[in-house]
Amino acid sequence: MQTKHVLEMKNIEKDYYGNKVLKGINLSVKAGEIHALVGENGAGKSTLMNIIFGMPVIHSTGGFNGEVLFDEKPVAVKSPKDAMDLGIGMVHQEFMLLPGFTITENIKLNREITKQNALSRIFGPSLKTLDVNEMRKDAQKALDTIGMGVDDWVPIAGLPVGYMQFVEIAREIDKKNIKLLVFDEPTAVLTESEADKLLDSMKKLAAKGIGILFITHRLDEVLAVADSITVMRDGENVGSISPEEATVEKIAQMMVGRKIERLIVKEAEKNKSEEILLSIKDLKVNMPGEKVKGIDLDIKKGEILGIGGLAGQGKIGIANGIMGLHETTGEVYKNGVKLELNNPKRAIINKLAFVSEDRRGVGLLLDTSIEMNIVMTSMQIQDKFLNTVLSFKMKDDKGIRGWADKMVKELDIRCVGPTQYTRRLSGGNQQKVCIARALTLDPDILFVSEPTRGIDIGAKKLVLDLLIKLNKEMGMTIVMTSSELGELRSICDRIAIVYEGKLEGILSPLDSDVDFGLMMAGEYHAHARGAV
Amino acid sequence: MKKLWQNLIDKYGYPKVSITLMLIILCIIAIIQKQDMSGLLKDSMVRMGMNGILVLAMVPCIISGTGLNFGLSLGIICGILAGCISVELNLTGYKAFFTAVFISIPFSVVVGYLYGWLLNRVKGDEMTVGTYLGFSMVSLMSIGWLLMPFKSPEMIWAIGGKGLRTTIALSDRFAKILDNMVAVPLSGHLLPIGTLIFLGFCCTLMWLFLKSKTGVAMTAAGDNPRFAYASGINVNKQRMIGVILSTMLGGIGILVYAQSFGFLQLYQSPLMMPFGAIAAILIGGATAKKAKISHVISGLILFQALLTISLPVINKMMPEGNLSEVIRIIVSNGVILYALTKVGGND
Incomplete structure (x- = not known):
């Protein structure tokens, strides 16, 4: 018997104001299958999810081209509610839970089981009494399904982070008609053992015939649970591979691999010196969402140093921390002199300058x-x-x-x-x-964070050219943080990759795609060891 | 026609255009009713001079990012206190007025500092907190006025011999001192140019301040605190400076008001004063985040002229009893209400 497809997306195209972000994506998820979707930031995964859920942002920007089949019938999902009615559930990366409510209340929110009482008979259904017992039974059942041993009446506030993720899942599977469940980087905030538990429960759910779309950056997880793998890059699917033939290296290469356009022609070791201008020792930055957990890094005079890594791994925190915008500990030496941290004024007096990633929020007086x-x-x-x-x-x-x-x-x-x-x-x-x-x-050192975020392609090139010009003609030392690896590889002399708040390694822009892919996924050292 | 209207709104903002229209209509009715136009002009100018500095006091507060200064009553109380001290010292003329101004400044600085300290702890709710702080302080000072050891018989209650009166006449002290400094006669009325010159002087000082290094830092802190922080500007300090300046101008403003009015009003009178000043600057085109000296001036002209002219016009239309007083309250509060709906600007 052929398993039927829960979700089929055919030739999906989407552009934002002429900027193509999806270029003909095909994706199909079978019932009872765990389908992993991997790709760098900006590969188009979120846009694809937004299309599945009929998010308003898609329709307000002109809709999309292509066909979506759900349960082998063409559907037009116009709003998240449509998606829910069809039986599509989503486990969010950030928890969408009400902290003051109990687990049961969160699971049953807006789908409460109610019973009649005297008032509701007169004034209508909005005054019905909650059937707490039934609700708790349902909630407990959902919790048991995913193997979570916690009482259903505990309030969300105070639960460990890992548990919250499970409550989100329980909420989705409690919806009776659920057929497809999307996990958007569910393990990003979990510890290893919690993540293992989550993967287990994903398998259990799949065994019940629910199709699962699993978005993640962690390649070992993909290999551990996925039944099929789709790799996206720059709005295209680069390919699908079966887990049997996939290896971490292979996926990494598919994720990153692209034509690298070096803007700097390899010229005779230009103004490169070995003199260390800024030395960072055990830098820890408490920046929400971009925590840096102890980084040692030397910045050489006259170079363009790239700092790369996936979103949320802490690369953005480095420059923000050195410039004193977020609480920072550690030591930073400039020309051997220790700099005072947590003080933007001192940082500027010490000839450091910063172009913030949050252009409209921090960078400009609008x-x-x-x-x-x-x-x-x-x-x-x-x-x-x-x-x-x-x-x-x-x-x-x-x-x-x-x-x-x-x-x-x-x-x-x-x-x-x-x-x-x-x-x-x-x-x-x-x-x-x-x-x-x-x-x-x-400045002596210019920190530039996400210089091309949110600007169109033509302007991107202008900004990058400008940075090269500053570096070459004025000999300015530039530290550029960017989520776009291609951009870093096109202009930087060295690229430091940050993973989970720590320095994973420093690569040359000409190093192989595999190395970049592995480092971004935090697998570089594990595999290097494996090779030895 | 529709396009012209749209252009006007884009350029000057909805409040300014609609209030101007209303003012023009009132003027036309006044002319038809054969009102004493030069008298109305003089009254309007008196009111502009009286309220000018109180409106100007909104500027540093808005620019430093603490929003409209609903707690202006604090500065007003400082000014009144200084005025009482000047009377107690038995001074007269210019000496009395300027002594009062100088005495008010240290009071305002201290009070402004405490007020600013509080506002820096309630970021985002400055306007609500300011309103109620103003209300509470007015009430607290109502007790204060009774208990303070003033001795001058001009000021204390005739019966009992203790506590300040609700209204203190300044006719022998510094009433009309600025108004009459330069007074230009116009068909039987004296235009209070002196007060307007004083207002112009204060506006110029403020304008210069906004061009100074500190003024520029304050603007940045108000426009985008995160930008300011990243640029090494101490945002809380700039907000503090804004609040202190505003409180100081409130103190000076009430003294200018009192000299023109001829009385110092104590107890509950400072309660609603911030609202008039806020309405004026909002009608002038300012928002809770942006204000310029030009907003002060155009707002003053529109708001005060509207109040002055509407009263006799409506009075003539409805001569019954004291209905006009009711109408005055409706008009002024109505304009304040309308202006407050425009706090966030036009978007």
């Missing part, structure tokens, strides 16, 4: 002119662009305008004039304003 954005930090910290009038420090309008004009011209910021508000600029031009502000500080 309702302030371009020129004031460019000179603000320098004016406040270095007392530049000021005139002294009767011993009062007044801003030097003429000097500011002159410098802003120069920056606008040099960095090619497309704007109406230096007094335009930055809110009205495009992403790429906003990024240039941020870079201009950092350059105004005349």
